Amino acid sequence: MKLRCPICGRTYEEPVQRCSCGEPVEFKILKGEPYIGKSVWERFWNFWPIEPVLEFSLGEGDTPLVKSRLGEELGIRLYLKNETANPTWSFKDRGTFLAVSYAIKAGYKAVGTVSTGNMAASVAAYAARAGLSAKILVSENADEEKLKAVSVYGGSVIRVRGDYGRLYFESLKLGENLGVYFINSDNPFRVEGYKGIAFEIAEETTPDYVLIPTSSGGLFRGIAKGFIELMRNGLIEELPKLITVQAKGCSPICRAFREGKARIEHFERPKTIAKAIANPYPPSGNAVLKLLREFNWLCVTVSDEGIIEAQKKLAGEGLFVQPASATGIAALKKLVESGTIPEGTKVVSILTGSGLKTLSHMEGGGIMECAIGNLEKCLR
Incomplete structure (x- = not known):
């Protein structure tokens, strides 16, 4: 696992999430060639920095x-x-699956994320699939309808009062202290x-x-x-x-x-x-x-x-x-x-x-009322 900072160029041998300069890190360019395989994970097996734990896949990827x-x-x-x-x-499932694969291999018992939407649902679902605890941090004004779609997977959804912008960085610190692997937006x-x-x-x-x-x-x-x-x-x-x-x-x-x-x-x-x-x-x-x-x-x-x-x-x-x-x-x-x-x-x-x-902003309309005896007229 060799990571580098795309901004300052510093390299790391251990799987850190951000560089000491404050920027995100990324894995160095990988070399390989495609295999014959059923899924994108198998076909490009040596293009991933770790082996994906395929038994915990939900069928992400290979989209139309x-x-x-x-x-x-x-x-x-x-x-x-x-x-x-x-x-x-959403596309988030691709990244969540690979990050959860790492969390499993590294021995974490809990994963988390900072999100009010697609990423929150994705992390909660894959944590449930892998038998891990999920810690989902959301803003205090997060939409109730979205949170229902997250909590259904059984994770802990926590509304956080205060500056939502700070949560990304606070979560990484808390994760290190509490043994929770936070899979935030640009996790490597x-x-x-x-x-x-x-x-x-x-x-x-x-x-x-x-x-x-x-x-x-x-x-x-x-x-x-x-x-x-x-x-x-x-x-x-x-x-x-x-x-x-x-x-x-x-x-x-x-x-x-x-x-x-x-x-x-x-x-x-x-x-x-x-x-x-x-x-x-x-x-x-x-x-x-x-x-x-x-x-x-x-x-x-x-x-x-x-x-x-x-x-x-x-x-x-x-x-x-x-x-x-x-x-x-x-x-x-x-x-x-x-x-x-x-x-x-x-x-x-x-x-x-x-x-x-995101149904809240959608306009109604296009729905017709019709008595059963008038269906022929309504269908014309």
Whole structure:
């Protein structure tokens, strides 16, 4: 297990979660070649920093890559990587499974996370699967409906009064003292798990662009690392252009990128319907910013109006996603119309999580009342 800090370059032999400089760490680029296997974990067996404990898998990964009709309107070839097909309906399951595999091997009896949504449900579910205790820390104003979907797995859900932004770092300290392995947003094993998205895309197609909804930055770093490892091992010839997508109402990475700054700054008063990516001070923000500059990649923001429109368009294709998942499609029209994404190119947009988790903002309508005797008339 050799980890390095992508910002200062310091290396570690033990599995730390963050560098002494305050930035996230990541595993060094792994070398290998694919195997024949049923799951992405088996096919890319020597691309993971530890052996996945397959008996505790819930069937995460190997999600559909769906050809979209929306691309025809824009003159591109568009594919949707449907991460809502994971066991707890979001991409988080990939990272959680690999991190829980490490926790089991390291002898932990409890795992935890700081989250009010997808990650909380994922950690609670995989802890239950592995017979571990789960400690889920949420903000005091966390939505009651979401918390029900977390507590159903039997973990301890704890509302924390005070600055929610401090919880990430406080949880790591508490975890060391109490023997709880906290699997937060950019945990290095979590980032490794997300590489599987890049591996699976490359097995099916060679995209020119990949649109990635971005909050803490762990997903973006994982997909980027996956493609980089594929290229370094001679499995693809060149990297696709990766695009960070953030909501305009909370876009600390894109703002720093646009303003030419080397480090992100706290985004004051975030306000967006895409709450799953509304992190005002993303812990991997500086690492994402460095990748964007190093590879000449892009960062794009979208409005809430554009997000809602994109969500409806995806539903028109049979895919009901949470607002954050629709941000890639919201960005796509702007990018094609500006010529940033040329016509005829191949684009993949990552659909990160299911819309069933965020029903509160959905409009009603479209439901007709009809007496049984008038059904023929109503059906015309």
